[in-house]
Amino acid sequence: MAGIAAPRMAHSEPVIPDWVTVAGERARGYGMPAGQEAHVQRAIIEPFKDIAPSFSFSGTPHQRLRGTITPSGLHFEVHHGGRPNVDPEQHRLMIHGLVERPLKFDLDSLGRYPMVTATHFLECSGNSLFNAIMPEPMQAGCDVLHGLLSNTEWTGIPMSILLEEAGVKPEGLWVVAVGNDGPSLARSIPIEKLMDDAMLALYQNGERVRPEQGYPMRLLLPGYEGNMNVKWLTSLWVTDAPAHTKDESGEYTELLADGSAVKFTFGMGVKSIITHPSATMTMSGQGYYEISGLAWSGSGPIRRVEISADGGQSWAEAELVEPVLSRALTRFRLPWRWEGAPTLLMSRAEDSTGAVQPTRSEWKARYDPSNFLHNNAIQAWQITSEGMVQNVYA
């Protein structure tokens, strides 16, 4: 580890700190982060404050996290009407429409069904929106720029089991999922996805799903854009066609460069971000650093992440932290020496299907300039000769 200046021990006056001489606090029922870490919070983001005041967002502070699991307290939020205080005793999930046996479940009755456990990312389709539409790159951290992205361990009931119990009729090809909150967010989902790997998520990182992630139950569609993973799930209406709800005909469509609009862009593209170093950080001198970041894809496991320290002219393959799971965040790491010169850092991920992240200009060329959804372009960080790390378009 030549290059990291760990100080040699020098003789100094012995100091017995307070916390060694006074008794510590006893065990407690539910723990919290250290008081000294109180600044590690989700970033409150209000991009649509004027046009949609009931929307509220918070972003995971990836620049302060170093693993792959997102602690539930820091999982990102996107609420269209705030976080409802759902009473789990009154909450019901209905399966109805084109089924043989309409069913209604309460939370207790669901407790006896078989469960599955899997770690999956969720990403809002509007993640990285500022980099998509701001004329000049915004100088902010990963929490604001890319924080509508998190990764937790989910446990719940395979949707296929509940749908099979209801008995989907042959003409039942779509399911409209509706949330039990004011906006009643509603999305049409192909029945194939629900019968494949969809989950009625009841637990998150071991404990009950948190209120802002859909307590007491949410839909989990691994790899699909965040809003389709309907929170506070109350109704699954089996239909023969998509419902073209306001959420899918309006809010969650992408306008292309040729003027046409894309609807039903379900899967999230392959993507990566370097979290260390990243914008708003300052390098602490020349020498050894570990470049570290996160990669993910809605289509399957990450196959490869490459890092460039020369603006994309040459690339080095990073190490992927095992286990590399499908549709989950994968941390990558690469040892690196910073020689003090201006440097343009980039990461480029490839998934198991061979899909590779586009450059920002490639990504922009596909869409109308107003589109900010599904931005999976390569993120570039500029390190100045003073060691400041800045967000740049490259």
Add this chain to the structure above:
Amino acid sequence: MAGIAAPRMAHSEPVIPDWVTVAGERARGYGMPAGQEAHVQRAIIEPFKDIAPSFSFSGTPHQRLRGTITPSGLHFEVHHGGRPNVDPEQHRLMIHGLVERPLKFDLDSLGRYPMVTATHFLECSGNSLFNAIMPEPMQAGCDVLHGLLSNTEWTGIPMSILLEEAGVKPEGLWVVAVGNDGPSLARSIPIEKLMDDAMLALYQNGERVRPEQGYPMRLLLPGYEGNMNVKWLTSLWVTDAPAHTKDESGEYTELLADGSAVKFTFGMGVKSIITHPSATMTMSGQGYYEISGLAWSGSGPIRRVEISADGGQSWAEAELVEPVLSRALTRFRLPWRWEGAPTLLMSRAEDSTGAVQPTRSEWKARYDPSNFLHNNAIQAWQITSEGMVQNVYA
């Protein structure tokens, strides 16, 4: 509603609940579990209140959790002198003794070292102590009986890197690790373990290690008994022999049936518990249930978990939740029908080395009756014809 079991809402009037008609709360910086889940707490356990009043314990409520990750707020605690409020700016880690270059690190200087991420269980060697020594089986939940066991994703610096920088002399065969709290818990560790998979853990489930798990840094020795994973780690003293500290010559030794004592029982044995159903629960009628639980071993990944519903006469192999990681909790599941008859449920784990959990009587036979450490005996749950689930010795 209060105090009355609510009937199934088979034919009820349509109700628009409050949380749909009033605006929800906006996004916030750090989330917490739902208020309705406030009872999901660590169990405060005080087995040595009279003889060691400064000890305090809390147990993870495994009977209320359904994944494999333990949320950090519910990670078990064992404190010999409480939870110190360590100032991360003043805290130092020293590496000294039989080294070429004694080193002293502050938290900032550690931020530039290469890191690794891995999910590992921690188990107190005193876990399941009541089942070891109580003459009659205690009727309590998994939190009290087996809660000194948790599983989180840890991120930190490989200890081998820090020790190599210090330059361990050829005669440096042991390392005495000391915690920065009142009791200065100190344990001697073979250098081989530290050069193998030991980690200086700085992050837990993505965020900084929690105060009760050693903020700002702890030693992580995958598979080794909990107390050796020294919290608030401040000193690594490289020596040529174990130090025989009070913690290892007194508290953490096992008295055998022949009167001799075993010291340095580092690794935790292969073990499993059924969490659903488990003691204090009541079955909600006959029919389908999913038997679910946790298995782990200090020696490597779990190879197999078998379930018996007839007191150990016949066994069925449970499904293991992927990925099955080494020295991490593995959840197992098995579909099962309860016919309403009295039933004796057991789980039996086998690890990658071929080690299998002993029965309680096999385990007891090895030790002096007073020993309560390293109890990895098979747990038996009795289901009565009324559906009550009870802790039994079998």
